[in-house]
Amino acid sequence: MKNIIRIAVQKSGRLSEDSLSLIKECGIKFYNGTGKLKSTSTNFPIEFLFLRDDDIPGYVADGVADLGIVGENELVEKDKTVEVLKKLGFSKCRLSLAIPKGENYPGLSYFEGKNIATSYPKILSDFLQANQIKAAIHEISGSVEIAPSIGLAEGICDIVSSGSTLMMNGLKEVETIFKSEAVLISHLNLSDEKKEIVDKLLFRMNAVQKGKSNKYVLMNAPNESLDKIAKLIPGMRSPTILPLAQKGWSSVHSVISEDQFWENIEGLRAAGAEGILVVPIEKMIL
Template sequence: MKEIIRIAVQKSGRLSEDSLSLIKECGIKFYNGTGKLKSTAFNFPIEFLFLRDDDIPGYVADGVADLGIVGENELVEKDKQVETIKKLGFSKCRLSLAIPKGEEYPGISYFEGKNIATSYPNILNTYLKSRKVNASIHEISGSVEIAPSIGLAEGICDIVSSGSTLMMNGLKEVEEIFRSEAVLIGNPGMEEVKKSIVEKLLFRMNAVQQGKGNKYILLNAPNDSLEKIISLIPGMRSPTVLPLAEKGWSSVHSVLSEEQFWENIEELRQAGAEGILVIPIEKMVL
């Protein structure tokens, strides 16, 4: 029987969407219809388990799944014996303390002797201890934002993306205690044959992510400015320079990060670059 690896992915929500999008961009084809809890890829030796995000670290630690994609917040909160293989750069958020928006906030001492509702008691407890604050932590599994309005707690500690949910519930963010993004985790005791499959998966993931972070740049440049323009778009090794039909001009092709391009765009134009095209890169292998 051909060896396969199992990867645990959140069964619904933003993290699930981002995770499956990355896997599909890696050229891996599978069916994940509504309500489906397990699926096998058609063209890669991998099986998917669709689980609750807070169950994923445990499944990976126990060896039920070889890999998992989970938020760092859940990984740290559950504190399971797993290996963090790769940060994935999506589903970024923060874990923050919040209080009713009408309250004055003098600093972290506000929470001394108070009650805080959260779904992340371990992360919160570690933070409060580091700040030498004694507070009572009330663990609840959902709808944390309602706790102050029903008298359960004076503040909350919860995941924040845009802050709109806090505002809708009459709360304001006062302390950021943890930053999170999606990570790929693995079972430390994985067999060598499975590790080789994981390496192939990582190769594909890296190619997709490197492509997303860079752009293919084409532009026309006067030959007397080539040296300056090339210094502004150095590329992976060096730019490609091709002569145009019009004498005294060349076409310059290069790859660089989008951020670097925007930093240099004005200098490129001042150096005489024309007809600048910025093209997305689907995959990039270094």
């Protein structure tokens, strides 16, 4: 199938929800009913494979899927040869070391000669080796947090988001060894036809993500302050300035990053800007 690409997506969970939400925001329509393992878009040349997240790097490396959306933690742990096309900015988490909360933690030396339970033996092994710590790694799948309480290990290495699961199991986070987010990965040897489709998909993703990180702002401002305000909110090229019916005043329109807006809000107010509106952007084409 030369004129269609396959993308592997986690079949359930938060990563799946965020991945499919991004794809739908790109204007790509498809049906993913409960239990469905494959689906084809009705308006874009793409087919979806719904898989376990730890299987996705292998499917892409082997060419069964052309693209995949997967957490960096799974990508690094599986150590498959693929190309990372784009960091997606969602499903952020960290891989951390944790120990019983009543234990004193002097530093990484705590783990010297001890047992650590994890579902990520490669990442953990690389970290320990880089820090010259010798410890026994016990690979287990799921329910890693229970290992210290049943005497299997003195510590664990597992994915952490809020830390609430650790607390519920009497553990405390002591070291972050890897930070992860969702990434879009690609098979290394795509045909020119498939590369062209991938470029169109990336264009849409970039437009959606650029829109999310920027805001459309408009405000009324005295004409004598326009130069100062234009420097605070330069926009993509320069602000749009329109005269108001009231003499000596103008309406200023611009697009800026949300962080930039909050950094400059006091300066805008000090320059006399009034009636400041901040509007979300659905998509942004540069």
